[in-house]
Amino acid sequence: MLHRDFQHKKTGIFRMFFKNKFRGSLTILCFAFILLGLYYYFLLSHLPREENTTIPTIDVPEVKKEEEVLEQLNHDNNIDDEQEEISNPSYAIPVIIFTYKRSEYLRKTLDTVFKYLPNNKFKVFVSQDGFDATVKQVVDSYGSKIAKHFQRERIVKIPDNPVTRIPEYYSIAQHYKFGIDNVFSIDPTFDRIIILEEDLEIAPDFFDYFNRMSTLLDRDTTILCISAWNDNGMKDYVSDPTAVYRSDFFPGLGWMIKRKLWDDEIGPNWPIGFWDDWMREGENRKGRVCIRPEVSRTYTFGVRGGASSNQFSNYLLNIKLNDEKVNWNNFDINSLIKDKYDDQFLTKVKLAPLIKLDDIESYNYKGVTLRVEYKSNHEYLEVAAKLGIMPDIKDGVPRGAYLGTVTIRYRGNTVYITTQTQSPVTYLNTPPYKLK
Numbered sequence: 001m002l003h004r005d006f007q008h009k010k011t012g013i014f015r016m017f018f019k020n021k022f023r024g025s026l027t028i029l030c031f032a033f034i035l036l037g038l039y040y041y042f043l044l045s046h047l048p049r050e051e052n053t054t055i056p057t058i059d060v061p062e063v064k065k066e067e068e069v070l071e072q073l074n075h076d077n078n079i080d081d082e083q084e085e086i087s088n089p090s091y092a093i094p095v096i097i098f099t100y101k102r103s104e105y106l107r108k109t110l111d112t113v114f115k116y117l118p119n120n121k122f123k124v125f126v127s128q129d130g131f132d133a134t135v136k137q138v139v140d141s142y143g144s145k146i147a148k149h150f151q152r153e154r155i156v157k158i159p160d161n162p163v164t165r166i167p168e169y170y171s172i173a174q175h176y177k178f179g180i181d182n183v184f185s186i187d188p189t190f191d192r193i194i195i196l197e198e199d200l201e202i203a204p205d206f207f208d209y210f211n212r213m214s215t216l217l218d219r220d221t222t223i224l225c226i227s228a229w230n231d232n233g234m235k236d237y238v239s240d241p242t243a244v245y246r247s248d249f250f251p252g253l254g255w256m257i258k259r260k261l262w263d264d265e266i267g268p269n270w271p272i273g274f275w276d277d278w279m280r281e282g283e284n285r286k287g288r289v290c291i292r293p294e295v296s297r298t299y300t301f302g303v304r305g306g307a308s309s310n311q312f313s314n315y316l317l318n319i320k321l322n323d324e325k326v327n328w329n330n331f332d333i334n335s336l337i338k339d340k341y342d343d344q345f346l347t348k349v350k351l352a353p354l355i356k357l358d359d360i361e362s363y364n365y366k367g368v369t370l371r372v373e374y375k376s377n378h379e380y381l382e383v384a385a386k387l388g389i390m391p392d393i394k395d396g397v398p399r400g401a402y403l404g405t406v407t408i409r410y411r412g413n414t415v416y417i418t419t420q421t422q423s424p425v426t427y428l429n430t431p432p433y434k435l436k
Contacts, residue, residue, distance in 0.1 A: 091191045096125045099198035103134040106198040123147040127179030130154040173275035199302025203322040212328035224288035228254035228297035231399035232389045235320035243294035250279040254298035280394040295322040365412035
């Protein structure tokens with residue numbers, strides 16, 4: 001019975017698949033394709049692999065917190081910026097040295113310039129006021145190292161009602177315009193210029209410093225110039241060769257300016273005398289700043305024949321010229337952009353404990369940060385004189401000040417000499433900033 005039922009079912013199955021010849025052939029063909037596919041799969045899976053064949057892998061990115069992502073983006077941006085600035089400079093930078101008739105000074109300056117000149121990116125020009133033969137001999141002795149030697153006929157224009165009749169104050173200003181205009185006229189690709197004088201010695205990292213800081217002129221329109229000089233850079237008042245500051249006071253004595261700023265604004269309005277004080281006037285500075293180092297990258301050795309009659313000579317002769325190696329490629333250039341710098345700078349000033357000037361000696365060599373306040377120009381001059389820094393204010397701005405604050409190192413400490421609010425609100429008529 002069981003056997004008959006099975007036979008009956010078996011017969012029904014075969015009848016279903018082989019009801020006609022067409023269906024039977026189709027079924028056989030399907031089975032054949034399946035068997036053929038299994039055979040080829042077996043062959044391919046057993047073929048020998050080449051030794052250098054690798055199987056690509058996919059790395060799954062690590063999920064980071066939002067603050068980690070932002071930090072990484074900032075880091076990546078800084079790396080990209082550095083690679084672009086350092087590896088592929090897009091412009092040559094002219095260096096002009098102004099001279100009159102101090103040939104021995106000029107030679108000393110040129111020797112230090114060529115000693116530390118890194119490559120052909122910097123082109124050296126000399127502009128001579130007059131036709132002193134010994135100066136020309138010095139220039140000629142350097143041959144093709146000097147790209148061009150300009151000579152100006154020394155005709156000095158003095159205004160009808162001059163502040164002084166000392167011709168040097170006017171000839172220097174007029175010579176500056178002559179020299180800078182001539183350098184820019186030579187090559188339209190010159191985008192900025194470094195300005196030196198015949199009595200300046202430069203530091204070993206002078207050109208590296210300017211090469212790095214130069215990019216700030218393209219990034220921050222609040223910057224007027226890059227300077228190598230710290231007015232309060234006497235050896236007892238500085239310590240960190242890597243520190244760089246913003247300053248509302250134009251320092252001069254080795255500085256860089258952009259061509260566009262010169263062509264569009266500074267050059268056409270250049271004064272016939274007292275050019276450095278003119279640069280410090282608020283209506284010309286227009287709230288812009290200069291970048292300057294803590295430890296100067298220039299040193300003035302001129303004690304004879306200058307226009308200033310050795311004003312502040314006891315301070316100038318004690319300026320420390322940097323002699324330490326600094327890798328400027330690692331310097332965070334973004335830290336000097338106005339918004340970021342102001343936040344960090346003002347925070348540090350406000351956190352510094354306020355002390356009385358008479359108590360400052362009790363903190364000597366403790367490695368602390370202190371704050372001393374002043375309320376007027378006169379009071380600042382008293383503070384500066386007591387501490388031993390340059391007691392001078394131009395157009396309401398103390399030498400080296402930023403937002404009313406002068407930063408110095410004093411007997412092992414950092415000291416902020418500041419207004420009561422540590423901000424420009426204590427100034428009138430902005431720009432310029434003028435103390436009450």
